[in-house]
Amino acid sequence: MISRTIDSLQVSGNVNMSNVSALFKEGLMQQKDNSTEGVLTVDFSKLDKVDSSAVSLMLAWLREARRNKVRLSFTNVPDNLMSLAKLYGVADLLSLGAA
Numbered sequence: 001m002i003s004r005t006i007d008s009l010q011v012s013g014n015v016n017m018s019n020v021s022a023l024f025k026e027g028l029m030q031q032k033d034n035s036t037e038g039v040l041t042v043d044f045s046k047l048d049k050v051d052s053s054a055v056s057l058m059l060a061w062l063r064e065a066r067r068n069k070v071r072l073s074f075t076n077v078p079d080n081l082m083s084l085a086k087l088y089g090v091a092d093l094l095s096l097g098a099a
Contacts, residue, residue, distance in 0.1 A: 001013050002023065002026045002027055007041060008041040009027060009040065009041070009042045009043065010043045010046060011027075011046070011047060012047065013046075013047070013048055014047075014048050014049045014050070015047065015050045015051070015057060016050070016051045016053055016054075017053045020054070020056065024060055024061070038070050038071055040070050040072050041074075042058075042061065042072065042073070042074050043075050044074065044075070044076050044077050044078060044081065045076035047078055047081070050080060052084055052088075055081070055084050055085050055090060058094055059093070062093070073095060074094060074096065077096055
């Protein structure tokens with residue numbers, strides 16, 4: 001599930017193969033409604049469970065954000081999602097840093 005504030009998206013619940021497509025589309029709709037002059041933060045602090053599809057979701061959102069000239073950042077990325085991003089070699093691309 002995704003909820004929105006003025007300059008952020010809050011992703012909660014699970015991100016897995018069964019719901020990643022719907023989350024991608026929901027996040028895109030929220031980005032298009034963005035009124036924050038090209039800046040959007042995606043907050044993962046309320047995530048429960050993730051699988052590798054969460055990394056794909058982040059990459060897809062990043063690609064769309066760049067296409068729409070929106071600066072996208074990810075915050076409160078859980079350790080398991082961070083580990084997957086590092087395993088796939090995309091943590092730096094997602095600006096997740098090296099922890």
